[in-house]
Amino acid sequence: MSSPAKTTCNLVRQLLPDCVVVVEGPIAGEPNSLWPEEVAFVEKAVEKRRKEFACGRDFARRCFCALGVPPGPLPANSNRSPRWPDGLVGSITHTNTYCAVAVARRTEVQALGIDVEDVSRLRPDLLPYVLTQHELTASLQELGPQAQQRVGAVLFSAKEAFYKCVHGIAQTTLRLSDIEIELDQGSEAFQVRLPATSPPFGTGQLFTGRYIYDGGRVATAMALPLQIQVFSRDLHSRAELAAD
DSSP: OOOTTOOOSOTGGGGSOTTSEEEEEEOOOOGGGSOHHHHTTTTTSOHHHHHHHHHHHHHHHHHHHHTTOOOOOOOBOTTSOBOOOTTEEEEEEEOSSEEEEEEEETTTEEEEEEEEEEGGGSOGGGHHHHSOHHHIIIIITTSOHHHHHHHHHHHHHHHHHHHHHHTTTOSSOOOGGGOEEEEETTTTEEEEEOSSOBTTBOTTOEEEEEEEEETTEEEEEEEEETTOOOSOHHHHHTOOOOOO
């Protein structure tokens, strides 16, 4: 584990395949960098939110350029998720100070979900509210408070990454209690299991993602390859992925 003073700007990039373009780093976007079509979504927001939103849009446009897609506005849907250009899937995440955006062509990746969390935010007393009883017993029961916070943060972050990945595809609204995470400590991978049926996913459906710690942060990411046959054609065509 890196020391808290030595966090990098290459967290999410390490977790995703080469076909995914990732831009990440400290939040530096300014509201005046927004396109007119984007301003309305944050014009009444506080300055902190406007800066986070602007940084995410700036990073997204950098991803577009890397993929050969002309830069343009990235408006939001009614649920605040970005409305990605036709042919692209993506995901945005940010902490108070850090932002990351991942974008790929829909011909390369079926869906994306990324999340970065400050470990200190997930205090042990909050974990029963965001983790299932099975997760608390299987992953945290034998750990001290500091280790519980560290492991709890990655479990929560993995749930967020999974939700962002599939929220435009699932026919039912997923709650944190509907998603169970199991960590593979040796490989820095995690598995997502749905304890209950959430169409078009069946009970026990498994998904795989990756995680990494860096200083006081943890990052998680999922990229669903095209060969995973869990989506019906109509759902796939209308997916709006990756809540901001």
